[in-house]
Amino acid sequence: MRSGGIYNKKFMKQFIANRNEVIQGPSPRVLEVLKNFKPEHANLYLEDYYHSILIPKISEIFGIPEEQIITSYGEEDFFRTIFDEIDPKKDSVLTHSFHYAYYKKYLDCKSVALNTFEMREENESFVFDIENCIQQYQKTKPKILLLTSPNNPTGNSISAEELEKLLKNITAKILVVVDEAYWGFDERYDQKTFLSLLDRYPNLVFLRSFSKLYALAGLRIGFALCGSNVKNILKYQNRYLGLSRILEEVAIAALESDDYYKKLSMEVVGDRKSFINELRNFKNFQPFSSKANFVLVRIANNDIAERLRNALQKEEVVVCKFVDDNFLRVSVGEKKLTGKFLKLLERIDRMF
Ligand SMILES: Cc1ncc(COP(=O)(O)O)c(C=O)c1O
Incomplete structure (x- = not known):
């Protein structure tokens, strides 16, 4: 150890x-930033774009325009933002069976219906049943389609081809959210192929967390890489005064490690x-x-x-x-x- x-x-x-x-x-670099945080960085708001030094860094690393990036206090914070937009009287969310328990806990509390499509067992793995997802989408007409990849608790992930097949069958008014909290532990994941989908599908959003790969669960940092229409669909307003400065510095140090x-x-x-x-x-x-x-x-x-x-x-x-x-x-x-x-x-x- x-x-x-x-x-x-x-x-x-x-x-x-x-x-x-x-x-x-x-990483040691992250620990250095935490130990050496400058007191004079605590008393002033940030002045850069959206009052953030992290957003330009993410934009540079992932090649996504700054306007299409949202930072949050962990993915959970972002989920609250999107789930709170839902009208429980007419809207629902569609996800897969065997999903992250939090989705249901939070949506139950808001009285929002959470419908599910099937997962199949195949060769010692679970797989998303894409056909069943399309059927359920047509039947339930959700406001949000929520996929977790890799999925918690089954560990399987969606391929870029499967994701694109879904996107082609879904109207651009629906938000398609891919929760990638467990990103980084797949040696074969092709980041370029996945992120290039953002250019073609303005309603797509990938969520990333600093809690898992970056080992920063206690600090609560996450970000969203969004298609060009995601903020409009969500009526999302940028944080007026930005995220916590120390978290931004830590996140940058992690991305640079x-x-x-x-x-x-x-x-x-x-x-x-x-x-x-x-x-x-x-x-x-x-x-x-x-x-x-x-x-x-x-x-x-x-x-x-x-x-x-x-x-x-x-x-x-x-x-x-x-x-x-x-x-x-x-x-x-x-x-x-x-x-x-x-x-x-x-x-x-x-x-x-
Ligand atoms: C699938 C999934 N999404 C999101 C989260 C929460 O991420 P964060 O710590 O960034 O809020 C978890 C935490 O375990 C998770 O399992």
Whole structure:
């Protein structure tokens, strides 16, 4: 484990590391910025474009016009912005089954209907059923189509071809949101192909978070890369006084720490691969392939699940979360912790 990491068992009775945070911690450059934040940067508003130094940086890196970028206090902040625009009396949201629990929690609270299209199981993976999505879209006429890629908790992602097929079948008045909170752990993702869709589909928006790959969940930073009409559809007004200055400086430092995060991403990819391979030898725990820093695991029956629940109470570090009685989501990426958890699963597997 890296010495700069956040895991320190001295301070905690039971360390819960099951929300897919990256426990190795952020880059040394980010830590420097946090340590050396200048007090004189605290008392004045920013003056640049939209009162932001981060937006021009994102624009430069991703080749997207500054007007088409929105920054937020984590993706959650952006979700509130878009969900709060919805009229519960006439509008609904369409997403896939097996979706991030927060969507439903928030929309339920606003009395907004959340409809779902299907996911299929194919070759140890979940896949989005694109045909079913188009059918559900035609049937429910949602205000927002929301896709999560890689998806939490299943770990599968959408391809650029699948996404384009959907976009071609959807009117440009509907907002198509792709939540890419787990971006960065897929060695084959072609950023150029995906982002070039923004030129052709003005209603498309990609959401990115600094919480996962960049290991900054506690600081709450996110951004949206938008098609040219997204702000109009949302009636979005830029933040009048900008985002917190320290967060902007930290986010820039993270974006400028490419070498560190590439290495970190490779560590996660390697750890995920060996976790899945090891688990394939077990009788009672079936792993699904994943493009994120977690792996979905099917548990063979309720007795085994119960045994695992009991065993977890005695664990010093808990890296998994029950999605329901038979599915477990395991955060991976840190070899020592994954190895320890595998040993626990192996012990239980042998009992049944
Ligand atoms: C799919 C998905 N989207 C968004 C978020 C929240 O992102 P943020 O920390 O940027 O608010 C999470 C957090 O776990 C998530 O799993």
